[in-house]
Amino acid sequence: MKKFLKIIGIVLIFFIAILVAIPFVLESKIDTIVQNYADENLNADLSFDDISLSLISSFPQAEVSIENLKVINRAPFAGESLAIAKSISFEMGMMQLLKGTEDPLEINEIIANELLLVIKTNKTGAVNYDIVKESETTTETPTETESSAGFSFDIDNYELNNSAFTYIDETSNMAFYLTEINHKGTGIFSGGKSELDTNTDANVSFVMDSTSYLNNTHIKLDALIDLDLEQQKYTFKENKAYINALPLEFDGYIQLVEAGQQIDISFKNPGSTFKDFLAIIPEAYAKDVAEVNTTGNFSFTGIVKGLVSEETIPTLDINLLSENASFKFPQLPKSVKNIGIDVSVKNTTGNVDDTFVNIDKLNFQIDEDIFKAEASIKNLTKNMLVAAKLDGSLNLANITKAYPVELDNELSGILKANISTSFDMDAIETNAYQRIKSVGNVSLSNFVFSSDDILNPIQINKADLSFKPGTVSLNSFDALTGKSDFSATGTINNLLGFMLSDKNLEGNFNLNSNTFALSDFMSEDTVTTETETSTNNKSNETAAIAEALKIPAFLDCTITANAKTVIYDNLNLKNVKGQLVIKDQTASLNNMTTDIFNGQLGITGNVSTKGEKPTFNMKLGMQNFDISQSFSDLEMLKALAPIAKVLQGKFNSTIDISGLLDDSLSPDLSTISGSALAKILTDKVDTSNSPLLTSLDSKLDFIDFDGLNLKDIVANLSFENGNVSVKPFSINYKDIPIEISGSHSFTNVMNYSAVLQVPAKYLGSEVNRLIGKINDSEVSNLTVPITANIGGTFTSPNIKTDLTSGVTSLTKQLVEIEKQKLIGQGKDKVKDLLSGLVGGSSNTTKTDSTATTTDETTKQTTEDKVKEGVGSILGGLLGGSKKSNTNKTQDSTKN
Template identity: 55%
Template sequence: MKKKLKIVGISLLIIVTLLVASPFIFQSQIKDMVRNYINDNVNAKVSFDDVNLSFISSFPQANVTLDNLVITNLAPFENDTLAKVKLLSLDMSIKELFKNSSEDPIIVNTIAIDEAIINLKTNTEGQANWDIAKTSDTSTASETTKSKGFAFDIENYSIKNSAFNYLDQSTNTIFNIANLNHSGNGRFSGDVSELETKTEANVSFSLDSTEYLSNNSLKLDALIDLDLTNSKYTFKDNKAVINNLPIEFKGFVQLTEAGQNIDISFENPGSTFKDFLAVIPKAYAKNLDDVDTTGSFKINGVVKGEVTETKIPTLDINILSNNASFKFADLPKRVENITINTQIKNDTGNVDDTYVNINTLNFKIDQDEFKSSASIKNLTKNMLVNANIDGVLNLGNLTKAYPIELENELKGILKAKLNTSFDMNAIETNAYDRIKNSGSLSLSDFVFSSADIVNPLNITQASVNFNPGTITLDNFIAKTGDTDLNATGTINNLLGFLLSDQKLTGNFNLKSNVFKISDFMAEGGSDAPINQSAEPATALKIPAFLDCTITADAKSVYYDNLILKDVKGQLKIADEKAQLNNVTSSIFNGNLTLEGLVDTKTARPTFNMNVGAKNFDIAQSFTDLHLLQALAPITKVLQGKLNSTINLSGSLGEDFTPLLNSISGDAFAELMTTKIEPKNEQLFSMLESKLTFLDFSKLDLKDLTTKLSFDNGQVTVKPFDIKYNDIKMTIDGSHTFSNTMNYKVVLDVPSKYLGSDVTGLINKINDPAVDTITIPVTATISGNTLKPNVQTDLTSGVKNLTAKLIEIEKQKLLNKGKDKLTDVVGNLLGSNTPKDSTGTQSGSGVKDLLGGIINNTNTPKDTTKTEDNTPKDKVKDALNGLFGKKKTKE
């Protein structure tokens, strides 16, 4: 006995050892088997991390698992991921491992898939990305060859934590299944078999951009008869739950050569109104356990017919409810008198003939009754809508009657009596002749909050009248922050704005007593630094949904630290941009004009503007307007008026003021002032100390004009002239917005201002012509406005002037000598010459005299003449005196 037990024990040990060791022995064979199957049967790129074999987990069967299986498409869906499976597990008989797959199919009994993502796609040409099976090279392939690979004799299968995505680009059909957990038990080997399935998932479905299911919860327990010979699948005992709505259905689906043949009917087994609330997605339905309902609700339908490339089954789906009501236990309001009568029908099988009739949709909250009806046709193409609305709705009661959570506060009274008829193409193309509206709509005490606006918009009253071809905004009285708005106008596409996400277009007249830019700015903008130097994190945005023209008239507009009075002009708003046309205002005791563009579409808003200033008070404008301070910081000491035109462009900060280092442009300015107050300005004090003859308080700048340009944070001033008494000054240079300066002032200074030495020399010369002499004196200004550095070349100017005056004195003395010679020669030639008979002096006498003087040096002296008082001697003595030759003493 002991020997038998020992033999049994050894045998079991050997079996266990073989079961543990076999996977390692056959590992290579299994990998080759999987790899060969893939290469023989699939036109796609297939990869996997590893293949594992186990006899323990599925004994007496073998278990084969693939880790991280990825199937990637080839053309025409190249590089698209068809499938990605974290774990694929196959159970089969051990003997299947030893089959030659090239001769006999390998039979698989169980399949388990974990964390799979399947992406199925059909392109516009009708090609499917799952069509990856290889076809035989020849049409005479044997049946044996056709059967190569795997065969399935499935007893059970499971899919866990997976997702399924389907896209048909030709019909714009999207079907998504998320969080899929599905299992089935049955056998596929017989001609007729039975399959029992359990499914849980979240389902989304849309057709031609219309979403019919949105992540709806689905539970399905289905018992299905499988007639594999006739490809017919019959639903015997089937119960589904869509969200919380139970549905029972029966019928069949049969595959045909043309497509499918469907005959399915369904209905909800209950009849209370709670079943209707269950249709609403869980995110909005909340807990239905504590809701009290009255009245009935019934949904039933039949789907019957063929599904082909050109046809769909006929539809007859009905939703009915009469005199129903509901109230949630923790909410104060009851919704009552609910009547619903809706049909979804298709009588022909042509998809375009599907239509929806909402014959009645009525309800009442408190004393407010709301009634509506509509018909919707041609669902898949150019949808046709005809709707009637008549009722009153207190929007604030919605959250008091139904547990819906809104991101923004909703309050107000909506009154509507409206009939509308249109097709969606007319809405999208603004074909107003096909949009028929009549009636009115009003809104009062409405509060609207949105991410697009900073402060809640409180609409006191708004009323819209609908007429064929036109929609008029009769009044719009609202307030946001401290800003009040009063608007009227015409609206071109209100339905397009409400129904198809179009921009709101129209022409409006807007009036306001107080309009604050900060009421439309992102939080924190008012605390931003005045002298912007960094890119803003957030900024005021022009709403993207506006495409309109606004004619504005505002009594007071508050912008940064400025108050603009009587602002009038036109704004054309489109694409998050505002075009300003002929905008005028009163500010700084003068008039302001604006023309230009503000663009808030980009992360950093930009502007391009022409600014006109007329009769601005200089002191006030250069103190309060930071841009003017940056352009001409010294000008704040002036008293008087300013006319200017400024062309500039750049970026705006979060407080909607210019980022100074980003702006560029040019400016022209005309000063109309007679007074300057330099007492507290260090630069002027330093100039006066260097140039003692200047008194800037007496400087006359009236009618001064100057031009400047600016770019990259630097202002360049074109040369301009000013006059101080009889001194001309020419100024040019540049400065930066950080107040560093590089200027040059050239003064044409009259000589009389250049010190006592120069003045004494001028008095000694005693010549009026000397007073008109000017010397250029250059003052260079550097540093910054708070700590300026002033250098002058006055010393060298005085030195040069002194040298010039000495040269003038020298020339004056020379000129005196020449004048004396002229007088002597004139006397000699004129007074001592005897007159002829005509009364004029004799030319021959002058000729003789000059000849005698000239010839004297070559004529021997007459020793007989002793008298030394001849005319010749007199001239000689005079010349000697003029040119410095002294007579020898006797």
């Protein structure tokens, strides 16, 4: 006996050793089978991280597990995922592992975890699941062909855990999503007849033509299905389903036939109270349904019967009915009563285009407000035809007091409607207004509207619309938002397109306002960045760093505006009139006029916030602007001409300018370019706050800048890349013309020159004495060009002049003329010297040596006089104090 037990123990150990060893021997074989199958049969790329075989945990079966399986499409869906699974396990008999690689494997159980399956049809009609290669012509027998497939299935158990299914059809603009799928079934898939017991739990969403019909609706199905595999008929029995919390019982069958699938299924709700209807509503919007008090009945029945094929669908007869119903949530103060519902979905022909929905009754009452609606929807799959009628009033604030819906913004206001409408969706999409037949009136009062597309909520005090075929008239509109108030009248072209589709709001409006702040009508985009907070040892902390203003994308309208005050940045524009066209996130201003800086401003151009950076392109006409105020308050003008703020009076200007705007829609000065033409209407200058003029005053002693004559001066500017270029222009100080030109940067770095044609009489008493001795009218009118080169900045200027060299040259020439007279030079030579001076020559005139007979004593005396004269003149100019105008006149008449 002991020997027998020992033999049995040895056999068991040997058997266990074989079970442990077999996987290491066979894993490469399984890998080869799977990879060969993919290469030979799939027009897609199959990959996985690991494949393993276990004989012990699943004994007496063998279990093959594949980790991170991926099936990736090739063209025309190249790179897109068809299927991804975290893990898939297959269970089979051990003898299956001993078959050759060309023999089929019989799979008994499949379990998939976190499987994502995406089925897609693109706009050309191509499908991503057609990945099986076409069979090549072969002489193999059917048995051989079937064997080459590699797998066969005889499944008695399968599971899908935490999986998802997506179906997208771009040809019909439809998407269907199943998420959080947990599904399992037990049964036998072989033999003539068998039974399958399934349990399904999932969330379903359905979207068609941008309309969401189901949004994450919870469904549950427990179904016992008879399988007649020979007839390919699947009969449902003892089945119960749930849509959210609404129970449904159904029976019938689905049978696969040559033309498609034959369906005969009927369903009904087993209860009959109105609480069953509330159970349809998603749990997120219907809390504590179990506690709600209801009256009235409710029924939900349906029959789906017929052939599903490429040409037909089953006939439909689905009905939802409720009479004299009411409900009240215990935690809310108000109830909804006198509820009547009669809705049906029907198709009597099997032609998909003949499906229609009738809402014969949808009535309810809250307090004294009664609301009634009816509608019909036809031609669902093509150009949908809609006819509807609304009649009643509703206090919007009562919605949340009667139903526990969670809204982003609290509703308020009174809605009154009496309107009938009929239209087709193509008319909505193409703005074919003549096919939109709407008649009636809608009014709204004390309503607050907020949206992600606007910065501040809009309080609509009153809005009154009347509908006529093809047009909607805005009879009155009175609203507030932020700091702004406005009233409007006009026409709206596509109100239904804006409300029912993704169309922009189109219309023409007359707008009046007392105060209109532009920033109140901009949308707010928050830009975030990742920062690191060292004090709390936190990383990747998101912080808001900027709020960019955007022109709302949904506006496509023309506004004729009349506003008493418009606030833009730090400017208050008065009596604003003109036309504003808003389209494609661009605001175009046409012939806009306003009063500002005690003058008038005309604006034509546009602002666009469509791109990554807002842009602007404007033509500005300024008339009678207050110079000091405008060049102090308007950053753009301050950058163009910083010196202008010292002027007292008015100016006219035209400016063509374009560039980028910052997040607050103010010009980014480093990006602007354009040109400006300005005419000064003043003759007053205040030098007290100008370091530049003060410095010039000290360098040019003979000019008092407070006395400059600037009236009617025209300056021509151009600017680009942060620099302003000034074309040459002239100003006058008494009888001294001054030509100015050059450039400066927006950082106020200057590169200017001022050329002064200075009469000799302003250059000191010594020059005037020499001119008096010469006693010639041409010399008396002599001018000397003096250049002032201006650098540095407007607050810290650096000025250099050639005054010293100019005076020195002039003095030498005058002394030379006097010298020639003293030595008796001929009149012709003196005349030549005078011509040189009057002609503006700054070089000493050379004498003809053959015409000069000079006594050495006389020559030395003359040279001494030259030195004495130059020293006296320069000393007076550079060392003396500025003289009054009276003294200057006296100096000019001496000698």
